[in-house]
Amino acid sequence: MGGELARRSMLTLAGAAAAALSGCGSPPEQMRQASTTPLAPPPAADTDVLMFIRHAEDALSKGAPYGVAESGERDTRSLIVRGWMRAGALVELFDPRGPDGEQIATRPGILRPTTIFAHNPGDADSKRSFETASPLAASLKLPVDIRYTMKQTAQLSATLKGMHGPVLVAWRHEQIATIIAGLGVVTPPPPASWPENRYDMVFVLTRNGDGWTFRQVPQMLLAGDLLTPIG
Template sequence: MTSRIQRRTMLGLLAAGAAAPALGACAKGGHASDPTVSTASTAQVGSGGPDMLMIIRHAEKPTGSGAPYGVTDAGEKDDKSLTIQGWSRAGALIGLFDPRDGDGHPAPPRPGLARPTRIFAADPSSGGSKRPKETVTPLAAALGTSLDLRFAKGQEAALAAALRSASGPTLVAWEHQSVAAIIAHLGPVTPKPPASWPGSRFDVVYVFNRHGDGWNFSQVPQLLLAGDSPHPIA
């Protein structure tokens, strides 16, 4: 059991690849305190659960031509990849979406979330951003599931069609400018989500719970890294 816990811990650390030394410097700022674990239903603890769609923006990216730079999981500079802080968030998402107790057993996810049974990310193969895929790759490895990369940026209508027919908890990692396009093709959503996703926010989960032919919308702050906001997007 100890080796299992150690393996899961290493998944988060390995998310930064050769950039791991820089992660140590990032950690000096400290992470936000872990939220209290919920006493959620058993359905949320396992791989099942209600029809829930969770959408996250990819993790932190370069803001210009200078530092912080994007780096691949091998530590090579790449402006289409995550920054060191972004890789830190990618690793931390394991604890958010696949929490474990001290013995390595599945623990209840935070209230409002569920352990995903499938994960979609924007396909970067045509030269697009690698960040959505990189953001959820460590989580997919921890869950032992494959990423669904059938859709690329610009194919939000087709993605939404697949999401409407999906069952169980589903997670999507996408570029923030195009999240509204996904929502627009989901069907009726109540209450109305924000019109746009602010460029400065990487720390929120949009949650859609199926209700009849539509969805109930809510937001869950991630609270994973220092500086994460406890407030939803207005």
């Protein structure tokens, strides 16, 4: 009984975060301005767009806060509580809804994804990318594509190059630069690495001929999130 209640409590953290944000209205003007850096136009709804997010917060050390599985038990492969909250808040970012539950326009620079990728948790890899993407996938009634393991970046890049429409990729931050490098020419060049302490940014690549145009969009979902682009 206690384990089931703990599991339900953990799963509702994501939903609670999304519900709380749904009544917050439009982002402040400074957020709207920051969402257009670097100087690239927002993608049109019918454009081929790849959106990359790092999985939500995890334990940065062996101490507290600890990763927590859906069961409510401590799990080193899972998100910490703040990570579960971000996973829920991402629903409001990528699939915002009005008071009656109808879909409304997304923030400038963000598109509602029609495909979602996360790496396969497997028996050894982290569950965090899948956990991060799952609340949004449930809201959109989409499956999370987990055909590739965390290190199968070349295969994922090859698949992404052939995708059309808006695609979201939730992955471990160490591999994101490698995935993007496998897509071809990207202008301006994206950061070569993702800082260990940043979970609050979306990398957006818009197809531009045979290459891609890169920009960053701040999430600004939880207290402490930054407008500053990753350099």
